[in-house]
Amino acid sequence: MANNIEKILNNEYKWGFETDVAVDTLKPGLDEQVIAEISRIKNEPAWLREIRLTAFERWKKKQEPTWAFLNYKPQDYQSISYYSAPKSAPLKKSLAEVDPEILKTYNKLGIPLEEQKVLAGVAVDAVFDSVSIITTYKDKLAEQGIIFCSFSEAVKNHPELVRKYLGSVVPATDNFFACLNTAVFTDGSFVYIPQGVRCPVELSTYFRINSKNTGQFERTLIVAEADSYVSYLEGCTAPQRDENQLHAAVVELIALDNAEIKYSTIQNWYPGDENGKGGIYNFVTKRGLCAGVNSKISWMQVETGSAVTWKYPSCILKGDNSVGKFYSVAVTNKYQQADTGTKMIHLGKNTKSTIIAKGIAAGQSQNSYRGLVKITSAAENARNYSQCDSMLMGEESGAHTFPHLDSAIPTARVEHEATTSKIGDDQIFYCKQRGISSEEAVSMIVHGFCREVFQELPMEFAIEARQLLLVSLEGAVG
């Protein structure tokens, strides 16, 4: 019998198929003309084109960041196509109009777009390559004044809202990847919850990269007016390819007085093969602004995919008594690399933040937690609790923790705990001796490790997350 933990990795990425649909793709390369062309295709107002061009000017002067614990071949940004869309776009009013091949794709992914999904309490926006294919359950939500639509539609139908909030949390001049996104983003989701409304269903967006040599740059903007509540879910997959593909999204959340936004992600982009070939480069900027008093933003993420992940969903706690939370499970296997964590910026009085980060590293992967807790001098009585736990499987994986704390005020209370553990042969054998197979044993131990995060996820997502975790770690322990 081979040594259990040495036996590494033979799972297949189940979402790696490609859909054969006719697409309109811009030729690779990026300059002002390409940006103007995207803007023209999307029939955008001039102010939005200006924002794009400003971002592009900034981007040209910026350097790709190198501080993350990541090692990858630099991207050639001129070899990527910045726009790809199925020929049958734009957005369809009813499912009958959607290309059946695309519907089939989503069914294969387990995301039926039929209106029955409503019964499950989830409204779905599906983004295929660069454009939104369909948003379900929209009319029902509109009765309560809730806007849930593709970003393009929002620009067309609610330009005043988009203009007011776009870039208010992640400015056009932010980091390298956010700048790039602002310059070239093509679609995404827009959510607006009016004052005093509790969104009755989970809102869900499903992102799918299909075309070759294209980047995906989606933009999500969620605004929760005073006294409102929304829970938003995001999922992603991509076909299996030998080349690396770039995904650089920007998500902005704004919570006004007493509002609450929960944002859950299951990120399952193609991670590359067992030799580290191919896979998505995932460089994402996610930031939430607790603008109002007593507002609350929670980021929940389960990261299992991508060859490289660079992602720090953050909260700016501006309103007094506002609360920021970050619950994360990041799993890396094979040659995956993840550098992920959060930033909690305390500006208001009595602001509170919680960080629970769980990293699992298997195979030859590297898994890093990077976090910043910043407490400014105005943030009297601010509190933070951080817990970062790492679990290693096998002998060749690495787990790292880079917590940064910056407190400018003596009344702040900050706690940080960190642990590193290892799934060992002795644990697996103990389970086997009790009649439990090694797969089940790994599953139990990993789920036990992630329990604090899973219990925060919306029910439906929690089940998906558990299953996904098992698939990702299949073969990690023999």
Add this chain to the structure above:
Amino acid sequence: MLEIKNLHANIEQTEILKGLNLKIGSGEVHALMGLNGSGKSTLANILTGRDKYQVTSGEILFYGKDLLTLTPEARAGEGIFLAFQYSVELPGVNEVYFLRTACNEIRKYRGLAPYSITEFAKIIKEKSAKLGLSELMLSRSVNSGFSGGEKKRNEVLMMEILEPKLCILDEIDSGLDIDALQVVAEGVNRLRNADRSFIVITHYQRLLNYIVPDFVHVIVEGQIVKSGGKELALELEEKGYSWLK
């Protein structure tokens, strides 16, 4: 029930067992005594299928079945149970959940219906109380933060719940004070019946005052060099092992 014939086994190229023979009948309690490194724990590991040990020759039959071809979990299903000398901690895995999973996996192997959550809760409540294990402890993670005594009692609880046919107790007395030893021994004695056999591995005669064996075997350098009744343990206590070499 168990027949070990001329067993030779290595760990990392070093031969530990050098032609071990042992026959155990149903309902019998066999004590296995010997110095450190004599091969007692190696035998326990081989019986349960731990993969860092290589059997180079010999045979183990369990109710006539070739044990060496079975996976560790299948052996557990067949009824082999090891009470570990060092119980392993499983942080984050709830004790009751673990016990029920193990119990139902083994019941599945034996063709029995699984216990529901409520059925199992009743069983566990009753059995853990007898061993003096609190409900608070059951709400914790497997063996995590358990004291030495709690870990041993937990091993006995698992043994009781999984209803094995052959129980191997690997130095279950190590690190126990006399009170804890009595609780553990009582637990073991409650499980003795005509169908269930035991291999009790220990250094000390003291344990055998509480778990009285039918046979005592002395293992020296990978072979059983002397077998006898329970009085052999007393003799060893008095004379040590050197006279047997």
